[in-house]
Amino acid sequence: MTQLRAFIEGMPKAELHLHIEGSLEPELMFSLAQKNNISLPFKTVEEVRDAYQFSDLQDFLDIYYQGMGVLQTEQDFYDLTWAYLTKIHSQNVIHTEIFFDPQGHTDRGISFDTVINGIHRALVDGSEKLGISSYLIMCFLRHLDESAALETLEQALPYKDKIKGVGLDSSELGHPPSKFAHVFARAKQEGFLAVAHAGEEGPPEYVFEALDILKIDRLDHGNRSLENDTLTQRLASTKMALTVCPLSNYKLAGVTDMRQHPLREMLDKNLNATINSDDPAYFGGYMNENYFAVAEALDLSKDDLITLARNGFNATFCNLQEKAALQSRLDDYLKQ
Ligand code: ADE
Ligand code: ZN
DSSP states (O other): OHHHHHHHHHSOEEEEEEEGGGGOOHHHHHHHHHHTTOOOSOSSHHHHHHHOOOSSHHHHHHHHHHHGGGOOSHHHHHHHHHHHHHHHHTTTEEEEEEEEOTHHHHTTTOOHHHHHHHHHHHHHHHHHHHOOEEEEEEEEETTSOHHHHHHHHHHHGGGGGGOOEEEEESOOTTOOGGGGHHHHHHHHHTTOEEEEEESSSSOHHHHHHHHHTSOOSEEEEOGGGGGOHHHHHHHHHTTOEEEEOHHHHHHTTSOSSGGGOTHHHHHHTTOEEEEOOBSHHHHTOOHHHHHHHHHHHTTOOHHHHHHHHHHHHHTSSOOHHHHHHHHHHHHHHHHO
């Protein structure tokens, strides 16, 4: 396993499912709280980490929305994003597609402009100083209504050049993709690509809706798709990419034993699965730790790991030439 770990660490990778607000480490949360005069319900970093035990998605989301309250200024969003980029750089992630939740900030009085300018400036530095290419994906909070999502889309239009796609996240159960049919249609008209969290806690019907109504270009999680054979076959035959997040599934109790993680079945059924971290500061690991977890629990081979990394590059929103350049970084690594 030590050998396989070293192989994973050195392997060039792409991350396609990462909520930037979910990369807020307790240390940065504390320093921003102090700087911005915000009181936290925790006394120490250890207390925060101890509080990160979740029974389900909603239990996590309550703490996640509270945590992001320390983000106030453009520099805060820059620092958050920069910390994530330097971390993944140390893990040989060479391309990342980052979610952000504008409504989690605008609803508490932070301007859209503050959020996007801070994140974007860090991404430019990430490209120039770390060689990490990236795209931004703006997510709509599905527990809010569609009119709020439409307003958010309007706010985003002046920043269209900085945003590659739209996504759908937050509390899944009771908030099916069909609730957001109009806003996704509008976003597609404007030229945005589309993704959606579906089948994380929700039933296969939600995945069908994400495909047929939202016309998604990539599926976030998708675990529960396996409960429906027709859906599973459709995902395989259309090569729909799934952004799987192993440690997240474990921490949110979707998977109680990593040895039972559905990734094995996904690979066996020819699903286009990729490995991602979701909210690494809350779930106990970035990209490499997610790879380690499934490699160990599911006894993955080196070839399985290479397939997962290749799937990741292929599933990016890059053009064919850029994808080929990413794949060739992996080829070079394998030749060493
Ligand atoms: N927002 C942040 N992380 C999320 C997740 N895993 N599912 C849904 N919404 C989220
Ligand atoms: Zn997510």
